[in-house]
Amino acid sequence: MKTIAVIGAGTMGNGIAHVFAQKDFKVNLIDVNAAQLERALGTIAKNFERQVTKGTVTAEEKEKAIKQITPFQLIAEGVKDAFLVVEAATENTELKLNIFREMDAHAPANCILATNTSSISITKIAAATKRPQQVIGMHFMNPVPVMKLVEIINGYATAAEVTETIVALSKELGKTPCVVNDYPGFIANRILMPMINEAIYSLFEGVAGVEEIDTVMKLGMAHPMGPLQLADFIGLDVCLAILRVLHDGFGQPKYAPCPLLVNMVTAGKLGVKSGEGFYQYTAGSKELVVSKSFKK
Numbered sequence: 001m002k003t004i005a006v007i008g009a010g011t012m013g014n015g016i017a018h019v020f021a022q023k024d025f026k027v028n029l030i031d032v033n034a035a036q037l038e039r040a041l042g043t044i045a046k047n048f049e050r051q052v053t054k055g056t057v058t059a060e061e062k063e064k065a066i067k068q069i070t071p072f073q074l075i076a077e078g079v080k081d082a083f084l085v086v087e088a089a090t091e092n093t094e095l096k097l098n099i100f101r102e103m104d105a106h107a108p109a110n111c112i113l114a115t116n117t118s119s120i121s122i123t124k125i126a127a128a129t130k131r132p133q134q135v136i137g138m139h140f141m142n143p144v145p146v147m148k149l150v151e152i153i154n155g156y157a158t159a160a161e162v163t164e165t166i167v168a169l170s171k172e173l174g175k176t177p178c179v180v181n182d183y184p185g186f187i188a189n190r191i192l193m194p195m196i197n198e199a200i201y202s203l204f205e206g207v208a209g210v211e212e213i214d215t216v217m218k219l220g221m222a223h224p225m226g227p228l229q230l231a232d233f234i235g236l237d238v239c240l241a242i243l244r245v246l247h248d249g250f251g252q253p254k255y256a257p258c259p260l261l262v263n264m265v266t267a268g269k270l271g272v273k274s275g276e277g278f279y280q281y282t283a284g285s286k287e288l289v290v291s292k293s294f295k296k
């Protein structure tokens with residue numbers, strides 16, 4: 001049985017561990033935070049239980065998959081027998097560079113080092129290691145067990161065989177891989193974030209209200225949720241950080257974040273995670289209630 005290591009047991013890390021364990025990989029799940037590791041194991045068990053209820057996984061498969069996940073707090077311990085490491089730690093450049101230096105020092109020489117980063121340059125991360133040809137972006141979408149796409153990002157030095165291995169592996173997980181090159185925002189966020197920013201500009205300029213903007217995109221373009229609701233789900237701070245990566249990386253004014261987005265983040269209105277963004281989530285996130293700030 002092949003061993004993979006996942007670094008970071010947050011939202012994405014627990015989903016990535018889940019899909020690999022479900023396909024019979026041995027998973028070493030690593031997080032500096034012991035409480036987070038425990039929470040992640042609980043979330044994974046709950047999500048498998050939901051699949052059993054739906055009939056997509058049997059109770060035996062669930063038990064087997066859960067047993068295949070081992071928690072670790074030290075990177076050195078968790079990566080030493082891995083053929084692949086997928087890093088899904090907090091989105092912070094310095095932190096990721098340090099993690100990659102540590103992975104590089106302790107993972108086997110032929111181990112592929114992948115990152116789930118949404119916006120940090122793969123080429124920059126690769127340059128922190130002595131094996132840049134074995135570093136690649138493996139960008140899963142949230143929620144990982146449900147979303148089909150894996151955006152695979154080739155860094156400047158990524159070797160063709162490494163890309164082929166990650167493409168094959170993504171297919172083995174039942175996902176659809178798309179290979180792209182390493183430029184700011186890759187493809188997913190380069191296209192998504194300007195759309196969200198434009199929706200916020202439309203609200204800021206008074207072209208339409210929150211509900212109208214989201215309804216036009218849902219019913220007119222068949223998007224499952226409107227761009228303002230999606231921004232609330234992603235986190236307005238995350239949207240702002242990615243827009244800044246695009247703006248800095250391309251130096252073009254079209255990526256400048258809308259001042260309303262900047263103000264909302266400064267005021268702590270971050271969307272679902274803070275309880276309010278364009279909508280209000282005091283009563284949960286099932287029913288859409290426009291935030292008082294945007295009620296007409």
Ligand SMILES: NC(=O)c1ccc[n+]([C@@H]2O[C@H](COP(=O)([O-])OP(=O)(O)OC[C@H]3O[C@@H](n4cnc5c(N)ncnc54)[C@H](O)[C@@H]3O)[C@@H](O)[C@H]2O)c1
Binds near residue numbers: 007012117142234
């Ligand atoms: N949340 C999303 O929708 C989403 C989607 C695609 C990609 N991503 C990317 O996935 C990555 C993880 O995002 P997330 O939303 O799961 O974050 P999160 O905050 O939920 O989890 C991050 C985890 O990393 C852990 N961590 C921090 N430093 C560490 C270290 N040195 N060693 C080991 N663990 C460490 C934290 O304890 C935390 O549990 C980021 O790069 C993010 O950009 C997120």
